[in-house]
Amino acid sequence: MSKPVVLTRRSQILDYSKSLRTQGKTIGLVPTMGALHEGHATLLRKSAEENDITIATIFVNPKQFGPLEDFGQYPRTFANDLLLLEACHTNAIFAPSIAEMYPPSFSTHVRVEKLDEVLCGAHRPGHFDGVCTVVMLLLNLANANKAYFGLKDFQQYSILQRMCHDLAHPTELIPVPTVREADGLAMSSRNRYLDAAARETALAIPSALAAVAKAFISGERNSGKLISVATSILEKFQLTPQYLELRDTETLSLVSGDLSSDAVLAIAQPIATADGVCRLIDNVVLSANPFYRSILDDLMGRTH
Numbered sequence: 001m002s003k004p005v006v007l008t009r010r011s012q013i014l015d016y017s018k019s020l021r022t023q024g025k026t027i028g029l030v031p032t033m034g035a036l037h038e039g040h041a042t043l044l045r046k047s048a049e050e051n052d053i054t055i056a057t058i059f060v061n062p063k064q065f066g067p068l069e070d071f072g073q074y075p076r077t078f079a080n081d082l083l084l085l086e087a088c089h090t091n092a093i094f095a096p097s098i099a100e101m102y103p104p105s106f107s108t109h110v111r112v113e114k115l116d117e118v119l120c121g122a123h124r125p126g127h128f129d130g131v132c133t134v135v136m137l138l139l140n141l142a143n144a145n146k147a148y149f150g151l152k153d154f155q156q157y158s159i160l161q162r163m164c165h166d167l168a169h170p171t172e173l174i175p176v177p178t179v180r181e182a183d184g185l186a187m188s189s190r191n192r193y194l195d196a197a198a199r200e201t202a203l204a205i206p207s208a209l210a211a212v213a214k215a216f217i218s219g220e221r222n223s224g225k226l227i228s229v230a231t232s233i234l235e236k237f238q239l240t241p242q243y244l245e246l247r248d249t250e251t252l253s254l255v256s257g258d259l260s261s262d263a264v265l266a267i268a269q270p271i272a273t274a275d276g277v278c279r280l281i282d283n284v285v286l287s288a289n290p291f292y293r294s295i296l297d298d299l300m301g302r303t304h
């Protein structure tokens, strides 16, 4: 294994990717905020399998955090991240400063309308503008053939797909299934905020999603009934979600009555910890499509 090259300047990553593309190499891009875990590793390994060169980015993007959110506290574990990146055969890491990404003259932002008005977008004003702006900049700098995004952030993936389609960006976005702990909890950099009791309570989230998956596979199609399967499990743990909604996977519009196309059951659940509150998100796509069906099976296999 050779150590990844660390790039910090816009000009360095532009030159790096340009010279590789001139040599006919394919490039996979994996944007992250660091504090890397097995979820990120899965994206990185997929990129390494499918491309000649993998570039990971580590940038805690201030534009996607609200004023009361955890930008200051967000875990920064660069030394450990380097080890994981090396083990995943990452060739280069782009880890710019804030000033390198957003010099004082920076005045552009990218917004995808409508899709950003629901779910997390409704509760985190400006969050997806920040995500779109940074991802468009990273895509332009990396000049990658493919870029990898996790389905744990389903709405983020939908919005970025819409952005790249609308603006004719040449990079292909690849969705990667959510990677879970053995007990079903979706891996997240924010899981390290959970103390033991909060970690136990958080298991209500995958349990609720798995129960809905099971009901769906058994033939339940009524949206109200599917939602109530999840709600009753959360209630047992005395949890009230910030949102728990069934939405069309393409348009993110609310599904009512019986499901007639693929739908995503998405949840945002605040979990009380010793030091405050940790907001976790998760989702499950209800679909007969084999790609999504294997994700349902994985979720159900991890929860009881």
Ligand code: AMP
Residues within 6 Å of the ligand: 031, 032, 033, 034, 039, 040, 042, 043, 148, 149, 150, 151, 152, 153, 176, 177, 178, 179, 180, 186, 187, 188, 189
């Ligand atoms: P983040 O560092 O949290 O911004 O995440 C960087 C990328 O990793 C995003 O595309 C996330 O959706 C993806 N990701 C984070 N956690 C997981 C997970 N548990 N499974 C799959 N992908 C993930």
